[in-house]
Amino acid sequence: MSRTETVLLVVFWIAVAVAVAFRIGPILRRRQPAGTPYVAFIAPPPGARWLACDTTDCGHMTTVHTPQPGGAYRCANCGHTKGD
Numbered sequence: 001m002s003r004t005e006t007v008l009l010v011v012f013w014i015a016v017a018v019a020v021a022f023r024i025g026p027i028l029r030r031r032q033p034a035g036t037p038y039v040a041f042i043a044p045p046p047g048a049r050w051l052a053c054d055t056t057d058c059g060h061m062t063t064v065h066t067p068q069p070g071g072a073y074r075c076a077n078c079g080h081t082k083g084d
């Protein structure tokens, strides 16, 4: 195969790939409902802090903790209180 034939073959397959992408792209985009947010933003309560939760329920991950009387913080996910 000569160099010119190779270049023409590569250009042909690039054109085919672009044509297929233009055909498939709108089909793939139609599956997602328009205007649907991926996540809903919920503002944390005033005074809340992101702290590491010390329970296995939360997997020792960082969660929102709301302030409690006496300076303690309560996990908004499992209810565990820390710092009391």
Ligand SMILES: [Zn+2]
Pocket (backbone or CB within 6 Å): 053, 054, 055, 057, 058, 063, 075, 076, 077, 078, 079, 080
């Ligand atoms: Zn927790």
